[in-house]
Amino acid sequence: MINGEIMTTVKFLNGSRDILGNIVEIHTKTSRVIVDFGMMGRYKKDRVDSLLKSQILPDLPDLFTKKSSKYQQQAIVLTHFGMENLNAALYLQSDIKIYVPAYGLKLYQTLVENDLIQPLDAQLLELPDKLTIGDLTVKGFASDSDVFGVQSLLISDGPHNFGVSGDVRVNGPHRDEVYKWIRKFHKKELELFLFDATSYSFSKHCQLFAVDEYTLRKQFADLVVQRRDLMVINLDIFNVDRVVRLVKKAHHLDRKMVLEEAFAKVVKEFFPDLKLIVLAESRANKKAVSNDFEIVSLKDIKQTPKKYVLQNSFGNISFLKKLPSGLYLHSNGFPEISSDRDYDCLRNVLKKHAFQYIDFSASGHANKQDLVFLVDAVKAKKTVPWHSYHPELAISAIKDLPTKFVLPKLDKKLYFK
Structure with a gap:
């Protein structure tokens, strides 16, 4: 807090140049929201200290060891339920709550009941209409991807609004939901928007599935x-x-x-x-x-x-x-x-x-043409290509849009006051 004002920090954890383990942390002095909670690469059984050192687990030692946290209130919020964005929870030592969209939580429970996945030893709760975590509020909006119950997230500290698209496509059966949250994000005049840039992850000879x-x-x-x-x-x-x-x-x-x-x-x-x-x-x-x-x-x-x-x-x-x-x-x-x-x-x-x-596959992610529309329609002050092996290619391709692009880097911090 500076001169009575809240200063909010956005920190990029794992997955700044990957499509696995993409985690971003938004925090004030007392409050923290962590968006998604996967591991880099596939699940690997090893000692926590080794996984932290090798950056397979995100740099959050207070969650994976007995080390106490400096945050009075904190939570993990998922853009969707999927083991690839939740498997770091296998190593949790903290009692931190994990909030999942309603359909995502129901899907998790149903998959566990039918032995299609193993249950997690973690607190999974349904994300309420508006979640308050100390200085921060989180609101989810129904979206469209290839995972049932996916959502975008709007996170606010009051004066500043931050948007995370989550996995998203604009040509799917629930595209109307995408248009709705795009309009809401635009009205909020986002300070920062993280968008799903998966389509900028492959060479011309290895393209993402083009079929919708x-x-x-x-x-x-x-x-x-x-x-x-x-x-x-x-x-x-x-x-x-x-x-x-x-x-x-x-x-x-x-x-x-x-x-x-x-x-x-x-x-x-x-x-x-x-x-x-x-x-x-x-x-x-x-x-x-x-x-x-x-x-x-x-x-x-x-x-x-x-x-x-x-x-x-x-x-x-x-x-x-x-x-x-x-x-x-x-x-x-x-x-x-x-x-x-x-x-x-x-x-x-x-x-x-x-x-x-x-x-016989189809992508759950927006194609390159649709990303131009998505980023331009949201019109955030700053925009981050997220969930991509080559985020710099996304910036290069849409650099003329009226927003300032930020290249995500491991442990990079952005400050808002």
């Missing part, structure tokens, strides 16, 4: 109509919207989309009236009578494969050996497209059983 959800569904419909063999699809359960829309599209075109029981239970939690079909072999209790789902077996699918689309997760890849060959759509499911061991295993299994592999 609408085009993906159209391509899916074309395949359903044209193919006469079995269709298998590997989906990301965090993208509940996509699962639901493809289920509806398949059923509309007279193909039954068969889900694994755990996936079906997650979908049912959010869409209770949707009629779903479950694979018999995926059921936890195969003898129990189900009143919620129609049950279809691998034998049924084998007899008339052209009538089905089978959702198949990597953990159940062995089911394919019991089925006739067909088309395999890898739709942002696990394993991620890379040269890692799991992905090599997947491709080997598909080759062995003569399945045709198609990368």
Whole structure:
């Protein structure tokens, strides 16, 4: 506090040149809000001091050790629920509260109940309409990305307003929500805006998926109509919207989309009236009578494969050996497209059983053209390209917009008084 005024500091922690572990801290002398809480790279079991030293964990020793915090009030707030932006919580020694958007918290609870993820030993709470953390207030706004329940965040110390887009796209099924928070951010005359610059992360020879959800569904419909063999699809359960829309599209075109029981239970939690079909072999209790789902077996699918689309997760890849060959759509499911061991295993299994592999993914992030619109519409005084391997490329591409660009750097601090 200077001359009776609050001085607020914005500090970039991990992920200043990455799309994992992107964490920013906004604090006054007594109050702190930490936005997102992932680790650099993938989860790695090691000593906390080693992980802090190697910057795999963010430089927040008071949260990961018994060291006391200087902040009287503090909280972690997530832009969305996903293990990649929460896995640092595995090492928490503090009782700090973690606030998650309502749909994100419900998704977490449902995934845990169905053994699709492991529970975290941390305080996860629903983000209220307006959260007050000492000198700071936080408000979330529904947005659109490839994770269910994503939100942007508006953080204020009173005289200063700071915006964080979170993962965002402008061509998705909930684009109207994006337009709403863009207008709110514009009216607030933001001091600082951190925007999702993921599309500035890849070379021209390795571009982010250009297909949007609408085009993906159209391509899916074309395949359903044209193919006469079995269709298998590997989906990301965090993208509940996509699962639901493809289920509806398949059923509309007279193909039954068969889900694994755990996936079906997650979908049912959010869409209770949707009629779903479950694979018999995926059921936890195969003898129990189900009143919620129609049950279809691998034998049924084998007899008339052209009538089905089978959702198949990597953990159940062995089911394919019991089925006739067909088309395999890898739709942002696990394993991620890379040269890692799991992905090599997947491709080997598909080759062995003569399945045709198609990368069938769509991005949850705004493309380069839409980012120009996004940044220009918000019109913050200062703007930071965030969630990018090459934030400098974003600045170079849109440098003529009426805002001052700030390149994020590890431990860099911006002061507002």
